[in-house]
Amino acid sequence: MITIFNRKNVYTGNDMGQFSNIRRTLADHRIRYTYHIRNQMGQWTGRGTLRGRTGSAGQLNTPQETYEVYVHKKDYEEAVHLIQTSK
Template identity: 40%
Template sequence: MLTLLNSESLWIGTDMKLFNKLREQLEQVGITYKHKVKNRMGQWAEAGTMRGRTGSAGIPADETYEYEILVHKNELEHAKKITGLM
């Protein structure tokens, strides 16, 4: 079982195509993973969201989401080799 205490981040980025490619590679070899998707412009700051305070002009649409893939600590090195992230 993959939990917060026994997982490590394999990859964090904004490229959705790479995110999906890495997930497919992990699935093909049977490595268990979890993923997180975070809307960077929807983060709450002191008085509202980032977009509400600063607007979204000048920020590329493909960079508004941040993707993270987590794997079990014991499988991290194997996952790096499989995905070519070493």
């Protein structure tokens, strides 16, 4: 089981394609992973979310999501090697 205490980050970025490729690579090699997707517009800023208060007016057409992929510490080196060689 991967927990906050025994995991290491192998990817943090805004590219959904790269995020998907990393997940596929890890799954193909049977390396367990967990992921987290953060949406910047969904963050709570006092009363309601940023998007709820302002809508999307004035927002740049850039990715709003940040993707993070974590593996167990014991699988970290193998996962990094597989990710680098799969590019």
